[in-house]
Amino acid sequence: MKDKLVTLIGGGGFVGRYAAQALLKAGARVRIAQRDPREAFFIKPLGGLGQTQFVAADVRKPDTIARAVHGADAVVNLVGTLSGDFEGVHVAGAKAVAAASAAAGAAALVHVSAIGADPASESRYGRTKGEGEAAVRAAFPGATIVRPSLMFGREDRFTNRFADMIAKATALPLIHVVPVIRPDTKFQPVFVADVAAAIVAALADPGRFGGRTLELGGPDVITMRGLLHWIARETGRDPNFVELPDAVGGFIASAGFLPGAPITRDQWLMLQRDNVAADGSEGLAALGIAPTPIAAVAPNWLVRFRRNGRFAERDRADEIERAAEIDRVG
Numbered sequence: 001m002k003d004k005l006v007t008l009i010g011g012g013g014f015v016g017r018y019a020a021q022a023l024l025k026a027g028a029r030v031r032i033a034q035r036d037p038r039e040a041f042f043i044k045p046l047g048g049l050g051q052t053q054f055v056a057a058d059v060r061k062p063d064t065i066a067r068a069v070h071g072a073d074a075v076v077n078l079v080g081t082l083s084g085d086f087e088g089v090h091v092a093g094a095k096a097v098a099a100a101s102a103a104a105g106a107a108a109l110v111h112v113s114a115i116g117a118d119p120a121s122e123s124r125y126g127r128t129k130g131e132g133e134a135a136v137r138a139a140f141p142g143a144t145i146v147r148p149s150l151m152f153g154r155e156d157r158f159t160n161r162f163a164d165m166i167a168k169a170t171a172l173p174l175i176h177v178v179p180v181i182r183p184d185t186k187f188q189p190v191f192v193a194d195v196a197a198a199i200v201a202a203l204a205d206p207g208r209f210g211g212r213t214l215e216l217g218g219p220d221v222i223t224m225r226g227l228l229h230w231i232a233r234e235t236g237r238d239p240n241f242v243e244l245p246d247a248v249g250g251f252i253a254s255a256g257f258l259p260g261a262p263i264t265r266d267q268w269l270m271l272q273r274d275n276v277a278a279d280g281s282e283g284l285a286a287l288g289i290a291p292t293p294i295a296a297v298a299p300n301w302l303v304r305f306r307r308n309g310r311f312a313e314r315d316r317a318d319e320i321e322r323a324a325e326i327d328r329v330g
Contacts, residue, residue: 001204002027007069009033009059009097010078012040014155015112015148018196019076021046026200033057033068059093060085066100074108074203075101077136083264086128094132098139108206109143110199111136115188115215115275117147123269133213142210144202146195149217149275152294153192154301159294162231163305170237178232178239181249181263183225186274188217191292194284201287209287215277216284219291224271234298235305 006023008016011032017040023030024047032040037054044052057068059079069075077097081089094111101109117129136143152159169178195216202209222230225243232239244252253268277283284291303309 001200003029004073004203005029005031005071006074006076006203007031007033007072008076008078009057009065009068010080011076012037012043013078014153014157015151015192015195016040016078017043017155018153018192019078019199020052022193022196022200023203024048024051026204029053031055031068031072033065059096060088062096062100065096066103069097069100069104069106072101072104072106074110074206075104075106076110076112076199076203078112080112080114080129082125082267086124087131090125090128090132091135095135095139098136098143101143102140108203108210109136109140110202111143111145112195112199113145113147115147115149115217115277116270116273121269122272123266125266125270142206144206144209144211145213146198146202147213147215147277148195149188149190149215149277151192151195152189152298156192158189159231159298159302162228163235163302166228166232166235166237166239167305170239176239178228178241180225180228180241180243181253181268182246182271183223183243185224185271186221186276187224187227188221188276189227189294190216190218190284191294191297194218194289194292197289198284198287201289212282214283214286215281217277217291219293220295221276222294230295231302234302236307237305 006028008019008030010016011020012034020030020043029051031053032043033055034040035058037056040054055068057064059065077094079089079093098109113129113133116126117133118126119130121127121130133145150158166178170176198216250268253263253265
């Protein structure tokens with residue numbers, strides 16, 4: 001990847017910052033394209049002089065995407081949404097990126113989708129992600145499609161969101177109730193830095209990975225119940241978990257709000273299926289990447305949710321116990 005120009009569509013987002021760092025480390029030149037490039041200026045000091053570029057672009061405006069990928073050796077589409085214009089972002093937007101990349105003569109395209117992408121999905125998110133993949137394949141047959149499970153990392157809205165919900169619940173007097181929806185739904189959380197490494201590996205060898213779809217999951221498969229119990233233990237909290245029947249969870253989701261944790265109807269529909277890599281699917285191993293366990297890195301940022309932060313006391317027995325927590329409660 002040395003000296004190659006890679007355009008990251010949505011490069012200032014959660015995954016984008018890690019992909020940019022990995023590419024800069026590999027010696028690539030990185031062009032960050034997003035609606036407001038100023039939001040990604042924090043990436044500039046991570047590279048050398050002239051190694052980063054910034055351009056305004058919107059996947060719903062094909063002409064801006066054409067300018068963003070002009071002259072690029074490779075392109076990565078990182079744009080996604082959990083609400084709003086699903087079709088415009090996931091389908092038309094993905095098609096625009098793929099078509100512009102092909103027209104610009106890019107040698108490689110990585111399209112970041114998601115486990116659960118399926119044109120037949122009941123959720124708009126899953127359905128449009130699936131339709132977007134088909135649109136990408138039609139416009140750029142040699143694209144590599146990566147489907148991560150839920151991603152965790154220091155800036156995530158996954159582990160941090162649940163930890164914040166638990167911390168707020170246990171800060172209340174007496175009650176300490178944390179509702180749990182779909183407690184048996186399984187996840188295979190993947191470290192965002194591993195996803196970034198997968199993107200770089202696919203870009204570096206389009207002859208090998210072009211045209212393939214890879215499902216990226218971490219080494220642990222854990223239930224919603226197990227995940228929440230582990231986060232509570234890691235943050236030194238002891239809430240009263242209340243598992244909600246589907247009828248109640250579905251009603252709350254229809255109203256668009258779960259106490260302490262917003263959830264939309266569409267997200268509720270996504271939770272009806274396990275978010276794990278399909279049996280026999282290619283994943284991180286095919287790219288030569290060893291997946292990172294959530295217990296190996298998440299404590300580094302979840303510590304801020306402990307009552308006394310990183311200064312909270314933790315004995316040796318607790319250190320040993322939490323290392324095996326996911327396996328026991330998952």
